[in-house]
Amino acid sequence: KQEVTQIPAALSVPEGENLVLNCSFTDSAIYNLQWFRQDPGKGLTSLLLIQSSQREQTSGRLNASLDKSSGRSTLYIAASQPGDSATYLCAVLSGSARQLTFGSGTQLTVLP
Amino acid sequence: EAGVVQSPRYKIIEKKQPVAFWCNPISGHNTLYWYLQNLGQGPELLIRYENEEAVDDSQLPKDRFSAERLKGVDSTLKIQPAELGDSAVYLCASSSGPDTQYFGPGTRLTVL
Numbered sequence: 001k002q003e004v005t006q007i008p009a010a011l012s013v014p015e016g017e018n019l020v021l022n023c024s025f026t027d028s029a030i031y032n033l034q035w036f037r038q039d040p041g042k043g044l045t046s047l048l049l050i051q052s053s054q055r056e057q058t059s060g061r062l063n064a065s066l067d068k069s070s071g072r073s074t075l076y077i078a079a080s081q082p083g084d085s086a087t088y089l090c091a092v093l094s095g096s097a098r099q100l101t102f103g104s105g106t107q108l109t110v111l112p
Numbered sequence: 113e114a115g116v117v118q119s120p121r122y123k124i125i126e127k128k129q130p131v132a133f134w135c136n137p138i139s140g141h142n143t144l145y146w147y148l149q150n151l152g153q154g155p156e157l158l159i160r161y162e163n164e165e166a167v168d169d170s171q172l173p174k175d176r177f178s179a180e181r182l183k184g185v186d187s188t189l190k191i192q193p194a195e196l197g198d199s200a201v202y203l204c205a206s207s208s209g210p211d212t213q214y215f216g217p218g219t220r221l222t223v224l
Contacts, residue, residue: 004154032211043116043203043215044155089154097168098210102154 002027002094006103013080014111021075021106023090028071031093035064035075038087038105047088048075080110114138116216118204124222130192133219137185137206144181145213146189147203155203161187191221199223 003026013019023033032051036044048057048064050073056065063076077084087105094101117136125131137144142163147155158177160168163184172179176195181187191198201220205213 009152034212036215041217041220043217044205045215046212049212091154093211097160099157099168100213102156104153 002030002092002099002101004090004092004101004103006088006090006106008106009104010107010109012109012111015080015082017080017110018076018078019080019108021077021088021090021108023073023075023103025071025073025092025094025101027094028068029094030068031098033064033066033073034091034093034100035062035073036089036091038089044089077108080108082110082112084108084110116204116206116214118202118216118219120219121217122220122222124224125194126224127196128193130190131194131221132188132190133202133204133221135187135189135204135216137187137204138208138214141206141208141214142184143207143210143213144187145205145207146179146187147205147215149201149203149218151200158189194221194223196223 005024007022034049035047050057050066061078066073087107089105091100091102119134144161146158149155159172161181179189201218203218204216207213
């Protein structure tokens with residue numbers, strides 16, 4: 001059974017800092033990995049999707065890397081802003097049923 | 113294009129009462145998912161539909177939970193009777209392919 005772990009569970013940083021969120025998964029046979037953002041009381045917004053054959057994806061100040069063999073991904077946020085405050089969830093698509101398995105998330109607070 | 117629509121957004125009921133959640137997926141999306149998200153956790157799949165057919169309902173507690181997707185469009189998730197432990201956010205998602213799911217805002221259920 002696929003398991004996804006995210007570290008840290010919570011993170012508080014001053015505005016302007018660069019930061020890294022970590023995600024690990026137990027079964028490296030994945031189709032893809034996604035990073036989502038969830039604001040309080042809202043649904044999930046997909047930030048980046050990395051296919052299993054890719055090593056990284058970039059969107060604006062966000063960069064996500066994937067090391068499938070070691071079962072790890074990182075989300076790098078450059079020059080953080082208070083508007084980046086949210087919970088960031090990592091999810092992997094795997095298995096014959098192509099099921100999406102989520103981590104518990106990292107709650108990020110960027111202080112002005 | 114409208115996103116995934118869910119209603120109600122919030123629901124408060126007493127234990128042992130029935131409750132139902134409604135989801136309208138993105139137009140043209142054949143696949144529909146219901147997820148359960150407990151506080152501080154990532155979403156967990158309850159059921160997946162391909163058109164009208166429930167193709168993965170292994171995580172659905174069938175003693176009290178039921179779901180339907182009539183005509184392969186809208187879907188309803190029902191709990192009867194609700195228990196205190198059912199308090200959570202119920203998320204609906206839809207997709208047109210296996211890779212990317214689009215999530216609705218969720219229904220926050222509180223069982224008293």
